Amino acid sequence: AQSVTQLDSHVSVSEGTPVLLRCNYSSSYSPSLFWYVQHPNKGLQLLLKYTSAATLVKGINGFEAEFKKSETSFHLTKPSAHMSDAAEYFCVVNLPGSSNTGKLIFGQGTTLQVKP
Amino acid sequence: EAGVAQSPRYKIIEKRQSVAFWCNPISGHATLYWYQQILGQGPKLLIQFQNNGVVDDSQLPKDRFSAERLKGVDSTLKIQPAKLEDSAVYLCASSLDRARGFTDTQYFGPGTRLTVL
Numbered sequence: 001a002q003s004v005t006q007l008d009s010h011v012s013v014s015e016g017t018p019v020l021l022r023c024n025y026s027s028s029y030s031p032s033l034f035w036y037v038q039h040p041n042k043g044l045q046l047l048l049k050y051t052s053a054a055t056l057v058k059g060i061n062g063f064e065a066e067f068k069k070s071e072t073s074f075h076l077t078k079p080s081a082h083m084s085d086a087a088e089y090f091c092v093v094n095l096p097g098s099s100n101t102g103k104l105i106f107g108q109g110t111t112l113q114v115k116p
Numbered sequence: 117e118a119g120v121a122q123s124p125r126y127k128i129i130e131k132r133q134s135v136a137f138w139c140n141p142i143s144g145h146a147t148l149y150w151y152q153q154i155l156g157q158g159p160k161l162l163i164q165f166q167n168n169g170v171v172d173d174s175q176l177p178k179d180r181f182s183a184e185r186l187k188g189v190d191s192t193l194k195i196q197p198a199k200l201e202d203s204a205v206y207l208c209a210s211s212l213d214r215a216r217g218f219t220d221t222q223y224f225g226p227g228t229r230l231t232v233l
Contacts, residue, residue: 036224041226043119049221092158103164109157
């Protein structure tokens with residue numbers, strides 16, 4: 001079975017310090033991987049996606065993620081946190097289903113808190 | 117470019133009542149999805165349409181949930197009758213082309229927060 005696990009339900013950092021949100025996946029296929037962010041009362045916004053091209057993916061707002069097949073990981077990082085980064089982050093796997101519909105499988109989410 | 121539109125944004129009903137949600141996808145997007153997001157969890161796919169046909173409804177509780185996408189554009193999701201456990205945010209998303217579904221990006225609307233009392 002395919003799945004995605006976010007290793008931390010809550011991460012707290014100080015403004016200006018690095019951010020690391022961890023994600024591991026399990027898959028029998030070569031997956032596409034995404035990170036989405038959800039601010040309170042807002043829709044999900046795509047941060048970045050990996051689609052079997054470069055393993056280091058750069059996204060919006062200074063975020064990036066590295067696909068490591070040997071570790072089945074896709075961790076999200078940012079060198080310096082900003083107060084506006086406080087939100088819920090979802091690691092997402094897009095896998096072909098029986099009808100090749102490309103189902104999205106969401107992780108449980110990681111709440112990022114940024115302290116002044 | 118306008119994003120995915122949903123209405124209403126909030127809805128409070130009592131159990132056993134019925135409710136409907138509306139979604140207007142991004143113009144030109146062939147594929148439309150409805151997700152249920154229970155508090156503290158990631159979204160779960162309920163149903164997926166390609167144009168006006170259902171591609172995947174394996175997770176839709178068909179005894180009480182129904183959805184349609186007439187003319188391959190707007191979609192409605194209905195719950196009848198509602199249960200307490202249906203309290204959640206209902207998200208609509210759309211993507212451009214199923215043929216690229218393996219890597220296609222889904223764009224999400226703001227969601228409808230449903231509270232069942």
